[in-house]
Amino acid sequence: MQFPESTLARFAKEVAKYPADQKQSAVMACLAVVQHEQGHVSVEAEAGIAAYLGMPAIAVHEVSTFYNMYNTQPVGQFKLNVCTNLPCALRDGDQALAHVCKKLGVEPYGTTADGVFTVQPSECLGACADAPVMLVNDRQMLSFMSNDKLDELLALLKANAEVAK
């Protein structure tokens, strides 16, 4: 993939933070730049980043598929990551994910037909004592998500999505 000059300038700014012989250290930042601009990181974009940083495309793919925050497929306006790792699973994390999926009519990793929500299970978000825990759009952490709180959240986000359109 060929990136526009503006994207390459952002890549260069990230690469400049590392020693000249370690520009591959900027791989996560470059992935974040592409996702910010394109909404997700395609295989073609990974190849473009790999070429820019002088590293194998598979090494870039290993990074993009290791972290929940990178979208390797297009996602909805609101990406909901519900933690189902063991400590949360023992305190209704699985149930919270099932509730969200049922409420939105999607399977895990699915996106609603209107493109508003994508629902994904998540690995540990570092707040195990607050289970059920979830993350909205990789930024906002929400704790103690009972079914009632999940219902409130979905209604609020849906209302905001309609305002945004």
Ligand code: FES
């Ligand atoms: S296991 Fe869910 S936040 Fe740690």
